[in-house]
Amino acid sequence: MENQAAAPVSKRKHIRTFFSLTFIFSWLVWGAIILFKPAEDLILPLIFLGAFGPTFVAIYLVQRYGSSAEKLDFWKRVGSFTRINWKWYLFILLIFPAILFIGYPVYSLLGGEVPSADAFTGGIETPTDFIFLLSIMLLGGPLAEELGWRGYALDPLQQKWGPIKASIVLGIIWVAWHLPLFFIEGTSQHAKGFGVAFWSWSFQIVAISIIFTWVYNNTRRSILAAVLLHLMANMAYPTNLDPLGEAIFTAVRLLIVLAIIIPWIQKPKPEEKRSTVAIDATLPGLPLPDAALKNG
Template sequence: MRDSYLKQREPSKPWTFFALSFAFSWVVWGAVLAVPMPESLLLPVIILGAFGPTFAAVFLVQASSDKETRGDFWNRVLSLKRIGWRWYLFIFLFFPAIYLLGYYVYSFFGGSQPPVESLFSGLETPADALIFALIMILGGPVAEELGWRGYVLDPLQEKWGALKGSAILGFFWICWHLPLFFIEGTSQHAKGFGFQFWSWSFQLVFLSIVFTWVYNNTNRSILAAVLLHLMANMAYPVNLEPVGEAIFTVIRLLIVLAIAFAWRQKPSVKKQLIRA
């Protein structure tokens, strides 16, 4: 794996990747703002715009890499074997555990956990459930992770280290979402630019750090990032009051500090990547 990684690292173009990702997504989302369109097209076009990172990564990998590196990229997307069973458990339980813990603490301050069935409101038929599943998988996990973790994370953490590289990626992740705050009907538009915006921004930096930790411990598995992103979306607390937002922010901060401490006890990420 060492030679494969080094071959991939050399042609990686993080700034070109960011430019292509932002250009595609912002042009598509800008069209939503500038051009009146039927409501039936709104969601498909928003999801199309979300594919900027993945489209950019696939284009750069296919255009700039040799056959071995392209094979390694798609193996990291599709291989189930890269993720050990312990990490599968972590991926599927981590965010639900935060969800339950956060609401448990929130209950002491007068908050209440939404009923489980609210996560599936409006899904009255199998067709509705299938559409919901496709949106949850495509509109974020698949649309983004082949780019964020699959392409640009390695050069960022190779240059700046795991923690700082994750924070830099988190910053670009926040900026990439900004047009969605001006599109009515999106969850970002509902948040606005008040306290919830800053809580959400920290959430993305937190996610970036957690995703890097899982990615580095699953043989650079892009599939692991896709599944983790899916679970993060499925177990995301919504409609929180400022107290609830603060509670979840503190829980996330404590987790980030624990991960940062764990990284300090191990060899540098550069050495970990070279060994992978």
Template sequence: MTRLPASKPAVASIWGFFALSFAFSWLVWGAILALPLPDDLLLPCIILGAFGPSFAAIYLVQRYGQAAEKRDFWSRVFSFSRIGWAWYLVIMLIFPAIYFLGYYIYSFFGGTQPPVASLFSGLDSPSSILIFALIILFAGPVSEELGWRGYVLDPLQEKYGAIAGSLILGLFWIAWHLPLFFIEGTSQHAKGFGFQFWSWSFQLIMLSFVFTWVYNHTHRSILGAILLHLMANIAYPTNLDLTGEVVFTLLRLIIVLGIVVAWKREKPISLTLVSN
């Protein structure tokens, strides 16, 4: 049965959180667009801007949270015991499974899967491996998930339910990324606003539903969300043509529908505080 969020913390502020997250990220990314930054500062500034959601969550929890809320928040960040072994397998395997299944279906339409080794091209030294690991961990998983899932998902679910709450969060997640589409060198800029933009947008909607599903079954684990985000980034299909984007979009739609049907069939349970 789905583990619904704890009773809404006094600190929770949906719109205040979104305002702070967008303000920080868009100011940093806006500065990149407005100022002539040297090339070696571009990536650090992009990553700094990505910390808007997590910085907003930390500020709101530490500034307005009660002692129990602060303990709960940081326990959900660092506790490995919240996540059962079965859900560790889900976290580690669901996006690679989507990746390989999508390319398998795509192969019937003439598509080819990039060699798995290409995902790690250029990692030919310990220092390059370390830098890559730090970037892929902090540029997205850590910089975002303390906010998206760790802070705002609970009140969204309590106010709107799991389905509408996941959809609302997904739409804000898309909008939050928009400045990156104007910054040269980002993966978003490479996509542009053609069919890849719409496929990527639906990817975020699908991710929002999957993250809520996993989050609600792992005792509201922020660590679980960080690991899930990490796997989603590693196993994201790239350089697809229109046919490939359609294949993956339809596959993602099936996953979202499956989660929604599962939620609809579950009996509602009371919103009681989940013990640490």
């Protein structure tokens, strides 16, 4: 059951400020790397600092303009594990590994080379290695971004456009926000370049934006759910794909998104449900007119 809520007044009022400040902060930090080429040991910390733009700005706006209730709601949605039903925990943990298990066998059948497990584990040998990798993956996207994208921006966008269009708009903004990283050597974005991999990655960002909204709305607007989902997306991202592999994984993501969108579109809106109930209660036992049936 979806729990899309009306966006607080402070969020609706400051949503443009959120996007403006987020881009200014992140692009200034990343732009400084591109222009001034700092020492190599400073590049990774600066990349991480820029990545925290959405979260830093969201926290600032919530604390500066939010009511006491809005502040409490925000931090509860960040830290509450009980907002997420166990079935949604399973979905969060399994959806992106499932994409790998669907995509790679098809890729292999068509002649593609499936990477070894080391490509995903980073050569983990000890528990310390695993904790370090998990920390990097958690900081480098989920915690840096999700308090902003889903925790702050998604509610007012959904209120304006509904969940599907809001997800697509936010996904496109998300793609644009990453663009400076394509000019910084050593990032995964720079390795993709602006060819087929760029368009496949951009589609993936928009596609998972829809998945994120679906999970967010079904976990009582849980920011923690978005953080965990983002973590799994990072941990289970297909690597070293040629154009054939990019096309296959794009198709898999499209099928999954369609499986979410089609029931979403067909689901009656709350006002339509209320209208149908009102008619049934007013005219018990009488068939609905043809016009009502067409609109129901």
